[in-house]
Amino acid sequence: MSRQYQRIGERISAEIAQGDLTTGDRLPTEREYAERFGVSRTVVREAFIMLELAGRVNVRKGSGTYVCDPNSAALTNPAPAGDAPDSEDIGPFELLNARQVVESAIAACAAELITKPEIRRLQQLLDDERRGLTDVARGRSQHVEADAADRAFHLGIAEATQNTLLYEMATRLWDQRRRSPMWQHLHARILDFSYRNDWLADHDAILRQLRKRDSQAAQQAMWIHLENVKTTLFALSDTDDPRFDGYLYQQARAR
Numbered sequence: 001m002s003r004q005y006q007r008i009g010e011r012i013s014a015e016i017a018q019g020d021l022t023t024g025d026r027l028p029t030e031r032e033y034a035e036r037f038g039v040s041r042t043v044v045r046e047a048f049i050m051l052e053l054a055g056r057v058n059v060r061k062g063s064g065t066y067v068c069d070p071n072s073a074a075l076t077n078p079a080p081a082g083d084a085p086d087s088e089d090i091g092p093f094e095l096l097n098a099r100q101v102v103e104s105a106i107a108a109c110a111a112e113l114i115t116k117p118e119i120r121r122l123q124q125l126l127d128d129e130r131r132g133l134t135d136v137a138r139g140r141s142q143h144v145e146a147d148a149a150d151r152a153f154h155l156g157i158a159e160a161t162q163n164t165l166l167y168e169m170a171t172r173l174w175d176q177r178r179r180s181p182m183w184q185h186l187h188a189r190i191l192d193f194s195y196r197n198d199w200l201a202d203h204d205a206i207l208r209q210l211r212k213r214d215s216q217a218a219q220q221a222m223w224i225h226l227e228n229v230k231t232t233l234f235a236l237s238d239t240d241d242p243r244f245d246g247y248l249y250q251q252a253r254a255r
């Protein structure tokens with residue numbers, strides 16, 4: 001089974017190679033490609049990221065995605081080590097879909113078996129997360145710590161299923177994200193972290209249901225949380241949106 005974004009990326013790449021699009025041309029929007037190929041915009045977004053990592057296209061502030069000259073692109077914007085396109089890489093939205101399915105089921109299972117010490121530990125993690133976000137807001141730290149708190153909370157729930165295989169599956173999904181050049185590339189586009197406060201409220205809601213041992217409500221709360229994560233990451237990385245700040249994006253790339 002080949003990845004959907006790779007098939008779409010290869011079709012766009014073939015159009016460029018056949019000369020339908022040449023250096024400096026603006027690519028059709030994500031919406032146009034999504035309609036033409038009959039796929040969701042998230043798949044087209046992933047295909048664009050793949051082509052960007054391969055140096056075939058680049059994104060310009062508030063104006064779209066352009067075909068680049070492979071030679072000059074390599075000179076002015078060399079791909080950082082380890083950032084090469086990887087045929088094994090899972091698309092960021094594909095990964096989030098998998099997390100939504102698996103982690104919702106995990107939350108349902110955890111609600112039935114979670115122990116009191118585990119509930120206390122999750123509460124502690126949320127308190128730490130809240131503190132971490134305050135530090136970021138005051139410029140005292142980077143978002144990295146909030147990421148670690150997010151991971152610890154989700155994996156803490158997986159642990160509460162008392163099922164080692166479910167815990168390993170959740171861990172694998174999170175490790176995948178850390179290893180993925182596409183995920184890092186998508187994340188580099190996003191420099192506004194105010195949405196993290198919304199996610200913290202989601203986490204509070206999940207813990208509330210776990211505490212009540214309401215399996216169905218816990219499942220639903222996790223599903224909604226990951227739906228919010230998908231929607232936010234999709235909106236904040238939208239290069240078709242004229243409000244998208246390509247300047248910040250370039251800076252993030254240069255780091």
Ligand SMILES: [Zn+2]
Binds near residue numbers: 154199
């Ligand atoms: Zn979360």
